[in-house]
Amino acid sequence: MADDLVSLQVKQSGPVAEVTLLGPGKGNSMGPDFWRELPLVFRELDTDPAVRAIVLTGSGRNFSYGLDLPAMMGGWAELIGGEALAGPRSRFLDEIRRLQASVTAVAECRKPVIAAVSGWCIGGGVDLIAAADVRLASADAKFSVREVKVAIVADIGSLQRLSGIIGEGHLRELAFTGKDIDAARAEKIGLVNDVHPDQEAVLAAARSLAEDIAKNPPLVVQGVKDVLDHDRAPRVADGLRYVSTWNAAFLPSKDLAEAVQAFLARRDPDFTGE
Template structure:
């Protein structure tokens, strides 16, 4: 068993606090907008594994530091390590290694979904790409009025592969998911509430976090084994479907992600200009 207090001292991208039976996990970055770099993907499953092993933890609040939940994947931090996977002449070995990398990141997000204790995501500011993958793995989501959401991977020539395409259909419905994933558009907290992505919208970040904490405390006051049983029963069908979808998309991206369009997306991102995609 890993004690969360033992690992907290070494965390870079996350902070863990506890108040009685409620744990609070805060995204720290360290990149701008709590962007998700190598430290995040390494630490997320460790933190949730430690919380899951602690019988005193009965609910978890997940939130972001500063003004935003997360800008999503930290491309400048992650891409150098992926260069051998994504080259135009990448053969079977590097593509197999990339498949393993995608599945490692999928398991990190999956640690949130698999948490024995229900997870409440409190979202303020931007929640983009990988941020949406993570909140999709939470049990309940609440947001502040200025929050914005985007399943933006299509804008950078990537098929989202960390869980949003698999989990959101059961949260917002197939039609809304297809619109979000195929356009990469931004949506407001108001629309997020209307389509069911978030349960409630609060005036500001402070009231959103307070509501999430109160909801977590309400859950934590119930019989813990029964709460765990409710979550298990609700998840038994969806997680089997999610797992099959994750395996499919990881194999699809390992085969097809390297492209001229991906290179153009990265170059345009670095040069802060609109990309020009050619379908190559």
């Protein structure tokens, strides 16, 4: 499988697998290849008895700019403008749930996943690291739950998973404002466990942590993860179904069309609440 991948690279060193985001979009943005390949990779790692822990990181200077909006927008065309009927909305609901399932494959992987984040981690990038078990950052890392700025309710997992990581107050602040936060703030609110000087250092720390985990009895480690997820997983699944239904009903709007046009024209949007 690894030889056929376009958006991800998988390498293994002993019991530790390393998954690297490759793009191919700028800033490892998440296009069609990413959403197709992510669940395949993590389901294979889940069933590989030689893998005991996983490091997840990004190539280049940035972890991920998030959703590749131009590449993904083609499937949304019939929704933009706010007059889509039941057929287009049903197809969009299926698409949201497909993207959700891609990230959920990371959370459901029985092997602990450590995210090593450098540079920008935006939107879908935050969805992805929220599905990891542990998050580490370099000093230059920046995070943003930015969907609100493009007239979208975040629907791939941040709103469901981050409350248990950073708490309701911090989550609501990030999700309502779409603001950027730096690595120091991310550490303060618990989004990341530790901050390291640079990309090389954070990747070394993630590998070291993965190796420490891999030294422990693998079935016990998997059992610990299963028990920790027992209460959270059903709540997250219910929240994902709710937000996918909500977005299929309410996301089509003039504000969404304005957000897309402003993004493509590289200007500030003018939202009217329509």
